[in-house]
Amino acid sequence: MKVFEELERRRDWSEDERQLIQSVERICRDVIAPSAAAYDEAEAYPQASMDAINQLGLNAIFVQEAYGGAPMRYRVYLKVVQLISAACASTGIIYATTFHGLKPLIDFGTEDQKQRLLPRIADGAIGALAITEPNAGSDATGMTTSFRPSGDHIVIDGGKIFISNGDVADEILLFGKWSAIDDARASITALILEKGTPGFSIGRTEKKMGHRAAPTVELKFEGARVPKANLIGAPGGGLKLLFQCLNKSRPSIAAHALGIATAAFGDMVAYMNERRLSGRRVIDFQGNQFSLADMATDLAMCELWLDHVAALVESGATDIGVEASMVKMRSTDLAMRIATEAVQMHGGYGYIREFRVERLMRDAKLTQIWEGTYQVHRQLIGRSFADK
Ligand SMILES: Cc1cc2nc3c(=O)[nH]c(=O)nc-3n(C[C@H](O)[C@H](O)[C@H](O)COP(=O)(O)OP(=O)(O)OC[C@H]3O[C@@H](n4cnc5c(N)ncnc54)[C@H](O)[C@@H]3O)c2cc1C
DSSP: OHHHHHHHHTSOOOHHHHHHHHHHHHHIIIIIHHHHHHHHHHTOOOHHHHHHHHHTTGGGGGSOGGGTOOOOOHHHHHHHHHHHHHHOHHHHHHHHHHHHHHHHHHHHOOHHHHHHHHHHHHTTOOEEEEOOBTTBSSOGGGOOOEEEEETTEEEEEEEEEEEETTTTOSEEEEEEEETTOOOTTTTEEEEEEETTOTTEEEEEEOOOSSOTTSOEEEEEEEEEEEEGGGEESSTTOHHHHHHHHHHHHHHHHHHHHHHHHHHHHHHHHHHHHHOEETTEEGGGSHHHHHHHHHHHHHHHHHHHHHHHHHHHHHTTOOOOHHHHHHHHHHHHHHHHHHHHHHHHHTGGGGGSTTSHHHHHHHHHHHHTTSSSOHHHHHHHHHHTTSOO
16 A cells, blocks of 8 residues: 555645644544444434534535635545545535535625525535436436525425435525526526425435435425525526536545545455465455556546646636546546455455445445436546537
């Protein structure tokens, strides 16, 4: 593992950043990792892990100081996501989803919105991002949830499915269509829906292959009324807002996937060094060394590309959709490949729940599906090279 330790050692963390990272490593080791299997088995919300995250004030690192935050560089946030996800992918995604849902408010909210809605997030409240509907997944423009203006309010009718954190969120970034605009793309609008809004209820909770401790639910809206003051951007500005936010949430999904990949890689190497067959260790077979070499090299490359994308985001660059797609696509494919190989290298034991790689393989699959499936990202990257 020396190559990865050296890569980490050369990162230019400031003293404050290093201390925070060490604190996150501590809660991952003492609280989050030891309870991950039990939460997964029980399909229970990882409350103790989330409490540990909030005791460290980890939401504050992505909220501005004026609203109760203690901001750190974007790369620190990514590192935190990666560490937590290596310890428990479910906890990692609950934490990251708050960032995904509320980053548009942090970046583009009005002063009034930020003063009203951000301090509780900095304090540890949960956020969610609600786009998907039964007929609008990869193609978000198919959504039918309607936003109808009525005096100082917006009346919402419709529903969302597959919403991470939907039932535990205090604030949800909700996308719908502005009823007065008759255009599939130009009508998409975003607003913040607060917990307890009359007319808003939770529907079914999904039973999932992986990420079983992270809630995924249906949201229902029957004449739900939200103040117009909660609109993020102008009516019809939702799609542009969405694309801007994806540039920050897709690297975050990559960090989450690399957390899973790192955990699987570590377990695999340890087992290959330990398990002996006919007097040789599993790692001594040359064919296995070849696969390990490919995986280790790809892991190092993904880490470096994530550093590159983090630097682009921190520099304020906005035209980075292709770079963000590349890191999301490659890191999530790699997480699935490494987790699958980790199971394989464990032989039959890899298929048994007692070994963590079984859970990691189930957790890895989702990363290739959400925030743009791997086909969608290949299309986005590929078509960027076509002459206009
Ligand atoms: C556990 C879980 C949590 C989720 N959390 C959230 C959340 O918090 N918020 C939220 O809004 N959504 C969430 N989602 C939804 C997720 O983002 C969508 O499932 C995803 O975008 C795919 O949409 P879909 O399921 O409708 O599949 P479809 O869009 O119906 O895709 C079906 C197949 O067609 C392929 N396909 C689509 N377009 C193309 C193309 N152009 N070229 C080739 N193939 C294509 C897809 O890759 C896929 O293989 C979650 C989903 C899950 C499973």
